[in-house]
Structure formats: structure tokens, C-alpha cells
Ligand SMILES: [Zn+2]
């Protein structure tokens with residue numbers, strides 16, 4: 001029986017087609033491992049989770065290492081980080097658009113007459129309606145009174 005199986009298998013195992021298949025599987029395994037290592041490295045980098053360490057783990061343990069990484073990788077997704085970044089940028093833009101004191105750069109309201117932080121004179125009150133006017137305005141735009 002063994003001899004029969006050997007008779008059938010030996011020509012297959014030593015045939016050029018089988019050798020080629022074996023080499024192709026090795027090549028596939030190498031390419032697959034490289035892709036997996038690269039993917040893990042990039043994913044870990046995106047999440048700020050020791051990319052070189054995880055790439056090495058996947059290189060050594062292959063799918064088992066990758067599975068461990070998938071379980072304990074940081075849960076924050078790229079989309080979440082992007083959303084947070086946009087939020088920060090929006091807040092920065094908001095800060096830029098609100099007026100600041102020209103002397104100390106602290107935020108001030110448009111109708112402040114002096115800066116509450118450094119006491120710099122920012123605006124003057126209209127002599128008639130007492131609204132806040134720019135220091136160089138010669139006439140009040142609200143009540144038309146000359147200053
Ligand atoms: Zn100030």
C-alpha cells in the first residue's frame with residue numbers, strides 16, 4: 001500500500017510543476033507577510049502605537065502577531081483624529097476672528113472702551129449716544145454727532 005502511494009506521489013512531488021507550485025507558495029507567503037507587516041506598521045503609526053515594535057511582532061509571528069495587534073491596538077480611528085483636528089482648527093479660526101487687544105493680544109469685545117487686561121484705550125464713547133467709536137472716527141456713525 002505504502003509503495004503504491006509512494007509510486008503515485010513521488011513523480012508528483014518531484015515534478016517541475018509541483019516544484020514551481022512550492023516556490024510560488026513560498027513567494028506568496030513572503031509577499032503576504034511583507035504586506036501584513038507594512039499594513040500593521042502604517043496602522044500602528046496612524047494610531048501612535050509603536051509601529052516598529054508591532055511590525056516586528058507581525059514579522060515574527062505572522063497572522064498570530066497580527067491578531068494580537070488587532071485586539072490590543074488603540075481604538076481611536078483616523079476619522080476620529082481628523083474630526084478632532086477640524087474642531088481645533090475651527091476653534092483657532094474663531095479665536096482669530098474675534099478682536100484682540102493690540103497691546104496685549106488678549107481677547108476683547110468690539111464695544112470695549114479699554115482693554116480689561118492691560119488698560120489700553122481701545123475705543124472712545126460717542127459724546128452724544130455713548131456708543132463705542134474707533135479712536136480716529138471724527139463723527140459718530142450711529143447718531144451723526146461730530147466728535
Ligand atoms: Zn490689552
Ligand SMILES: [Zn+2]
Pocket residue numbers: 126127128129130131140141142143144145
Ligand atoms: Zn453717537
